[in-house]
Amino acid sequence: MKKQLFLFSLIVGLATSCSDSKKAADNETPSSTLSGFDQKETQYYSNGRRLYKTICQNCHMENGEGLGRLIPPLAKSDFLKNNRADLPRIVKFGLHGPISVNGVEFNQPMPANPKLTDIEVAEILTYVGNTWGNEVGSFTTEEVISSLSEKE
Numbered sequence: 001m002k003k004q005l006f007l008f009s010l011i012v013g014l015a016t017s018c019s020d021s022k023k024a025a026d027n028e029t030p031s032s033t034l035s036g037f038d039q040k041e042t043q044y045y046s047n048g049r050r051l052y053k054t055i056c057q058n059c060h061m062e063n064g065e066g067l068g069r070l071i072p073p074l075a076k077s078d079f080l081k082n083n084r085a086d087l088p089r090i091v092k093f094g095l096h097g098p099i100s101v102n103g104v105e106f107n108q109p110m111p112a113n114p115k116l117t118d119i120e121v122a123e124i125l126t127y128v129g130n131t132w133g134n135e136v137g138s139f140t141t142e143e144v145i146s147s148l149s150e151k152e
């Protein structure tokens with residue numbers, strides 16, 4: 001009887017530690033290069049990660065790899081690095097016309113996300129710009145607002 005009780009608590013213990021480690025993974029923090037992120041930036045990053053999963057991941061994939069010649073990668077994207085000021089517009093208003101990402105040409109339309117708020121755009125970009133090897137740094141809502149209000 002005692003032995004059974006021991007086994008039972010062992011199983012419960014194991015199950016709990018498993019779900020704990022899953023929780024930790026869901027709560028993924030920015031990569032080590034971003035240990036400089038403050039609390040607000042970290043919050044943007046994790047909100048952005050959630051938004052990415054709902055509205056971007058279908059096309060750009062979970063690991064930001066994109067899809068062959070149809071969808072450009074966001075992971076280690078030179079485009080992302082070199083066009084910071086254009087990113088808020090791309091996320092909110094979409095993009096069409098030929099572009100080159102990491103030496104590969106893409107030319108498929110990306111749909112707009114007109115319902116996204118300025119803060120949500122900043123959150124998505126803080127995530128995308130600082131995961132999968134990207135080191136673009138965080139985005140503030142102010143930066144998004146001024147970038148969206150620029151005339152072409």
Ligand code: HEC
Nearest residue numbers: 055056059072073077079080095096097106107108109110
């Ligand atoms: C329906 C598929 C689709 C969805 C959803 C989508 N994109 Fe895109 N995205 C594309 C395509 C296609 C392009 C290339 C556009 C072109 O060729 O002009 C692109 C280009 C980009 C680029 C610039 C190129 C690069 O790879 O660095 C960024 C940044 C980007 N998308 C971010 C996002 C973000 C962030 C979201 C979510 C808010 C998102 N996309 C949602 C299809 C999509």
